Amino acid sequence: MTAIELQPRPLYSIGTVSRLTGVKSDTLRVWERRYELGASCKTASGRRQYTQTDLEHLQLVAALIGNGARIGDIASADRRTLEVLLRQRNGALGDPVPQSKPRILFVGEALCDWIDEHQGCLMNVSALLARTTPQALLDGELDEIADIDGAVFACPHGVNGDLPALRNLAARIGTSNVMVLHPAGSAAALAALELDGALAGQFPPDPAQLTFYLSRCAAEKSADPGAGELQALVQPKERLFTEAELEALRQAPNDADCQCRAHIADILKALVAFEEYSANCASDDWRESAVHACVYAYTGQARWLMEKALSRVADNHRD
Incomplete structure (x- = not known):
């Protein structure tokens, strides 16, 4: 099998990560040098680029340090361990542990190119870009693809021939939350997509429609599974007064x-x-x-x- 490279998006600069975590840039550099707790990606010139996963990990580390933990004691801990430690330190009345953003798989070279030019659409998700076709991804090595909350497939030449691969790939990665982008397709193919529960859209995508789909994925991740009502799609804040x-x-x-x-x-x-x-x-x-x-x-x-x-x-x- 051919290994499929998945490219994470969005990518954050060290200045942005410093602002979002409250940790000084110099401190982030020290953590990377001493504890290998840093950016997963770097540009050709050596500039650090932090993924959404990197950012969320560092936010947990920063929260624990703010609650009295020592960096040397938690630097090597994985996310799950950090979450448990933070719950223990916060107690029942403390701030909730921040939930990870939904992981969305984008499949298609033209779609991935479009995403790179419109990364503002990714503010609510952690994206993985696969610059290949649905069938090639299905035939390739999928071990890296885990815990996928939704998928966006691009069929720039029409959805008719790709429909079986789309169904099989969605089943393989374990998600029914699918959006299919296409320029045109037969009425039967589009009807089949609708029966499968997929959201169909034009390619290139309408940024507003794509943002809505991704926002819905984020809301559904924090809401009860299977809930379809609007009040369940957007996680409500509890009332403080009767x-x-x-x-x-x-x-x-x-x-x-x-x-x-x-x-x-x-x-x-x-x-x-x-x-x-x-x-x-x-x-x-x-x-x-x-x-x-x-x-x-x-x-x-x-x-x-x-x-x-x-x-x-x-x-x-x-x-």
Whole structure:
């Protein structure tokens, strides 16, 4: 079998990794020199390029060091061990361990070239690029492909002849979350894709549609498996106040010069109602679904932030 090279994307500079981890660039260089804890890739000129996996690993290391761990004790630990250690240090009430981003396989030379020019679409995923055909990948060595959460296949010459290979490859890597990009195809082939549950799109891809698909993969990874409702696709933030608690805060005596509790409680009641409404918005059109998903996510975030604000105001009044 021919080994298939998988190219990770996106790639981050050391400055970006420093910003995202809170670890100084000089410290990252020391960790790489002393503990081989560094970038998986380098350019021809020797510039470090960190993969999404590298970044997530370093974020766990940084979180543990922030909780009192010593770099020498954890530098050689794998991700699973780091996650266990972080849970133990955080305790039941600590911050949750960050979840890894979904691994998405992109297959097709033209598609991989397009991705390299549009890496902004990959902000929610960890991508693996296979610059080959679905059949060649199926015939090659697939040991490197594990824990794939979704796949995007490009069929620039039409989907008709590639349909069997697409089905077999999706089954081989163990994912039903598939997007197939093509310029044209017979009605029967496109209908077969739809029956298989695949999302079909044009090639070259529409960046908005591809971003929506990848965002859905990210949401599904953090939601309950198999859930298809909008409120399950976007992981909601738990409410900090019940309806009764909001009403009690709204009715509580306020200072003459400060009515913040009552105003924030009113805002929260409106946000809660709209959040429930937006979660039940449904559409068969992917563009409308993407808009509804964003509205629902942003509303939940706004509600959670206002709950944080109300907590601060309520604590201040108690003091």
